[in-house]
Amino acid sequence: GEDVEQSLFLSVREGDSSVINCTYTDSSSTYLYWYKQEPGAGLQLLTYIFSNMDMKQDQRLTVLLNKKDKHLSLRIADTQTGDSAIYFCAVITGTASKLTFGTGTRLQVML
Amino acid sequence: GAGVSQTPSNKVTEKGKYVELRCDPISGHTALYWYRQSLGQGPEFLIYFQGTGAADDSGLPNDRFFAVRPEGSVSTLKIQRTERGDSAVYLCASSSSGGIYTFGSGTRLTVV
Numbered sequence: 367g368e369d370v371e372q373s374l375f376l377s378v379r380e381g382d383s384s385v386i387n388c389t390y391t392d393s394s395s396t397y398l399y400w401y402k403q404e405p406g407a408g409l410q411l412l413t414y415i416f417s418n419m420d421m422k423q424d425q426r427l428t429v430l431l432n433k434k435d436k437h438l439s440l441r442i443a444d445t446q447t448g449d450s451a452i453y454f455c456a457v458i459t460g461t462a463s464k465l466t467f468g469t470g471t472r473l474q475v476m477l
Numbered sequence: 478g479a480g481v482s483q484t485p486s487n488k489v490t491e492k493g494k495y496v497e498l499r500c501d502p503i504s505g506h507t508a509l510y511w512y513r514q515s516l517g518q519g520p521e522f523l524i525y526f527q528g529t530g531a532a533d534d535s536g537l538p539n540d541r542f543f544a545v546r547p548e549g550s551v552s553t554l555k556i557q558r559t560e561r562g563d564s565a566v567y568l569c570a571s572s573s574s575g576g577i578y579t580f581g582s583g584t585r586l587t588v589v
Contacts, residue, residue: 370519396576397576399578401580407582408481408568408580408581408582408583409520409568409570409580410580411577411578411579411580414576414577454519454520456519458576463508463510463525463527463532463533464510464522464525464533464536465510465512465520465522465570465578466522467519467520467521468519469517469518469519470518470519
């Protein structure tokens with residue numbers, strides 16, 4: 367089945383850019399998502415990209431998709447303390463409707 | 478409703494007891510999903526409903542777990558003979574079409 371991997375931790379200074387990376391194994395992945403989870407809260411959809419796209423930008427968020435390397439990244443510009451959270455990469459593969467999540471990257475924003 | 482609602486938000490139960498977790502999806506969403514999130518992990522798929530029927534229950538860990546959605550709206554996840562290893566946050570999501578999934582805040586289940 368699909369396997370999604372992320373690095374566990376990222377620390378950045380306020381105002382810098384953050385880049386969170388994700389790799390997946392199934393080349394037939396169709397939709398790829400980034401979710402944010404704050405302590406004790408549910409999952410908030412940040413953005414998503416279709417597999418026929420290379421890039422998507424939405425305000426401070428930029429998603430890059432490299433299908434050849436099966437690599438997805440999320441760039442957060444001008445990172446703020448309110449961006450501190452766990453970020454999950456998730457993918458849907460083929461005709462399956464279920465999301466496969468990575469283990470999450472904890473983003474720590476320092477003043 | 479405006480969002481996906483899950484009740485209770487927290488549930489503490491004794492080992493061996495039966496529990497029910499409820500999910501009220503966004504009105505009109507035909508697809509409903511249950512996920513389980515253990516501490517320090519990403520959510521793992523349990524079961525997916527399309528309307529009233531379970532379209533994919535391949536993620537249910539064993540026969541102690543069962544879910545229903547009798548009228549195609551509210552769903553209940555039922556766990557029999559709870560074990561300490563069942564302790565986790567149980568998340569529900571719903572979607573209409575277009576690949577957008579909205580998650581509830583989850584039910585934190587603690588089995589003591």
